[in-house]
Amino acid sequence: MLSILIPGFREDELHLQHLMVDFNGTLAIDGKLIAGVKEKLNLISEKLQVHIVTGNSFGTAEKELEGISCTLKLLSxxxxxxxxxxxxxxxxxESVISIGNGSKDREMVQRSVIGIILIQKEGASVEALMVSNIACTNILDALDLIDNPKRISATLRS
Incomplete structure (x- = not known):
């Protein structure tokens, strides 16, 4: 579990238990995992349950995620x-922090207590961007936020 106090964002301390992440466009580009992601996710999995959700467009998710402590959810x-x-x-x-980039991530990002949108090589959906809490320019920075939760508090406090 990861506890974060964010003054002005929520009255009570957040108690995060899950990280939910899109695969392609977020953790991977063109079906290939971005360098450094595996190590970061395994570090985060010591604090949060990692859930990777994907339509698996390139058919590579299972292979690319080998050795990562996570639950893979394949979508229709x-x-x-x-x-x-x-x-x-x-x-x-209330226990989920999520990371995505596309229109199909909008509901995930909006419904999570903290939603992060990425603007990487695939770009980001404006719909998803408008309902997110934080925007990052790469996945490693987004994962570093989770690994260093005071950064999340600094970004979201009011």
Whole structure:
């Protein structure tokens, strides 16, 4: 579990239990895991349960995620945005921090207590960006926020 106090964001301390992350465009580019992601996710998995959700467009998720302590959720080709939102609800939205980049990540990012949007090589959906709490320019910076939660507090406090 990861506890974070963010003055002005929530009255009570957040008690995060889950990290939910999109695969392609977020952890991977063109189906290939971004260098350094495996190590960061394994560090974070010591504090949070890591859930990777994907439509697996390139068919590489299982192979690319070998050796990472995570739960992989493969989604159908249809309604991925809705499926991701329901998955957040199933985990308990007040305990989820999520990271995504595309339109199909909008519900996941919006429903999570903290939603992070990435603007990487694939860009980011403006719809998802508008409902996120934090925007980062690469996945390693986003994962570093989770590894150093005072950075999240510094960004979101008011």
């Amino acid at each position: 080709a249809h309604n991925q945005n809705i499926e991701k939102g329901k998955y957040v609800e199933m985990l308990g939205k």
